Amino acid sequence: MDTVRMQGEHANHAHPGVTPEWRERLERRVLRPLAGSSPAYFAWVGFLVAVLLWAFYAYSQQWDRGLIVTGMRDRISWGVYIISFVFFIGISHAGTLLSAILRVTKARWQLSITRMAEFITVVALMVGALFPLIDLGRPDRVLNMIFYGRWQSPLLWDVLAICTYLTGSAIYLVLPLIPDFALCRDRLGPTAPRWKRLFFTVAAVGWTGTEAQRKALDRALTIMMIVIIPVAVSVHTVVSWIFAMTLREGMNSTIFGPYFVAGAIYSGIAAIILLMAVLRRLLRLEEYVTRTQFLCLGYMLGAFALIMAYANLNEYVTVGYKMAGEAGFHFEQLMVGMFSVQFWFYIIGGMIVPGLIILFPQTRNVKGICVAAVLVLIAMWIERYLIVAAGFRVPLMPYEPASYSPTWVEWSILAGAFAQFALIISVAVKLFPMVSVWEVVEHRGPEPGSVPMADLEPQRAPEPRSLPERSGV
Template identity: 40%
Template sequence: MENTTALINEQITKDLLPQKFGKRGMIWTGALIVIALIGAFAYYRQLRYGLVVTSMRDYVSWGIYISNFVFFVAISLVGSLITAVFRLANVHWSTPLTRIAEIIAVSAIVFASLIIIVDMGRPERFVNLFMYGRIQSPIVWDVIVISTYFVISLLLLYLPLLPDLKILIARESKDAKGLQKMYRFLGSFWKGLAIQEKINNKAVTILCITIIPVAFCIHTVTSWLFATTYRPGWDSTNFGAYFISGAFLVGAGGVVVAMYVFRKVYKLEKYINEMHFDKMGKIVVMLALLYLYFNVNEYLVPAFKMKKPEEAHLTQLFAGEFAPLFWFAICVGMLIPIAILLFKKGRKPVPMFVAGIMIVIGAWFKRYLIVTPTLLHPFLPMYNVPESYHHYFPSWEEWAIAIGSLAGALLVITFFARIFPIIPIHETIIEQHETAE
């Protein structure tokens, strides 16, 4: 019996240990590094020549950088959903997905912070926010809450990783010395003692309770950056809930994509099976319906009243310059995924992956549509300004930096999966035994 258990443990460990990059992995990583480097070069140009290299001018002062920021903040919310909410609700099937969700959260929040600094013409002045910031400003709230969420997410990633670090250290001979040094630095003190387990479990529970309100705060405060400004399209009391529902959707969509990719690449079909896709599919469709409800709410009410400035903004979205993008985001980001995932056959891995990709892409463009069209419709008419001020299309530097930041976030996830087990080994072993009993 003991031998069988050991064999099962060994098999799980072997399956879930981080693997070296294969040929595809090398190409993937190389491509991401190249994209990130192009983004870095574009940022160097922006630093050297100033924000004039972007297409942002007097009216559209928040372009795709801020859209990207909102997107990153949104996707980072998934950590609290998959890890905290499910853990507190005693949902065990989500165990293989917790670390995927957490690393997505950490990498997204890191790049959300970076992209805000990129948006500043003089990044060295970021420090002024801490030195001279006004507590009355939602921007200061955002800085505080993002830093807090980053620390909490990092802790939520680190604490459940401790038992796995013991396993990684035990496999000393098979890993590079550098990695071993890192494993030892991070978790050599973990002996698997009952007292350690007890403290760790308690700490993780406290973390899960803490992260939920902080996660709600982070996206509510981000929505307030817009909603506290009196502008068409942003002047809403509903923005916090609207942003949070959208964030949960894109985060869940991101996890679906990541779980499909990791399952495929690392051959984890035994651990992330069709049941996981089916359950995630049900969650995603519920979140998509919720977000659709908030969208109807967000557009129907101002469209019904049709105040003059709102009319110009809504007409541009529904039937004007932004209409193709708007309907693309609504259909691809919500309607089609709902249509796919409502049916059991749609909740199989491949259609789920397709729906996940659609949700993530739709969500990115949705953030762009929240930020930019409003800026092009100020309350006071635009007189005596150059023609280019009436339109906004990002420059190549902006595209390169935005795409580079997305590549950067994917690189963080890729390297993490190379270094650490993407599915918790220790928890999987325990759950395997509990199921067997």
């Protein structure tokens, strides 16, 4: 009885192009990973856990002997940890951009990837927020931040902003999950483990899709998507302020806030491109994550490449024109000196090449856009390396410029952070539907030009997959 009414209501809200068969296929495809796992999956998780354990071992060394096991010293006193902190907080902007900014503008093409983007946000924040703690000389006293916290310190602003952002984006992740939890509760068969079905029953908080529930969810989503945007901007602004609030050359600058926000969104777009390419392949979501999504994100990547190039031009032309004192030293070490290889990789590999890939129709395809995304991610890590390591290298007093090379401990902990990121996503894939089914059904419908994928359920005969893939824009 209940089910009949619910389905009737859903049908009323569904997008005009949605047929029952299409919808059935979508639900099967999205819920399939939740039903069971292959040995390859467990091997992958085992590998990630091994990397993570290695990172724990590295950290135990640091806990034991102190930060002396890192390459940091008095003059370059921040390194890989703070660089990676900025990097991970940066890619967390993927979710906000896709699901909040685009939702506000009523765009619909992104609906099939918002879930992944929101996961990137939450997981990247969880990983990134650990780095300042790893970086502490006295991790045993971390609670002093609460007992004696001073609001005048940029680090406290970071703590506040990141906690707010993590809370907000977690709420924003869970809200649109509720109807999908209900879907899992109703559709997952007895093959799924009992605890999973119990989990979905609890997580669905009694969602049946009544008008009142839909209205409440819609209002909550509207509020959250507007609230989360200024929070996201503030997060990366205050991250930049831990640098910009000091008198150091190359950091004491007003452009740092917007520059960091732009860089964060830039790397966030690259992160979502990469994750959706991987998940679309592994979860066989090609029918829902099509060229359309890649192209739209590719265009945004291109636009942000231009914004970043413009910001860099502003930053370095104004300094290089005058070559004043310490600023001149910094300019020289970036352009032709110690950091020139990294700098020019950042400029060429991180902005010019991705921009050209997006510019030319020959390379503007799924593969090309993925290459651009990987380049951008590497380049944006290096950009933060240049800000921290090169910025700190500028001598403050008459002494020989210091040098910094990260040790195996720092690299291991960085590898552990990536493993942690991948591990949480891998576990999430088995617990949460990675496509927001109800939103796609209600607001998007079938992707234009997408090819129906063969269902991989064993009892069904596979359909031929010889049809050519066409542009979906």
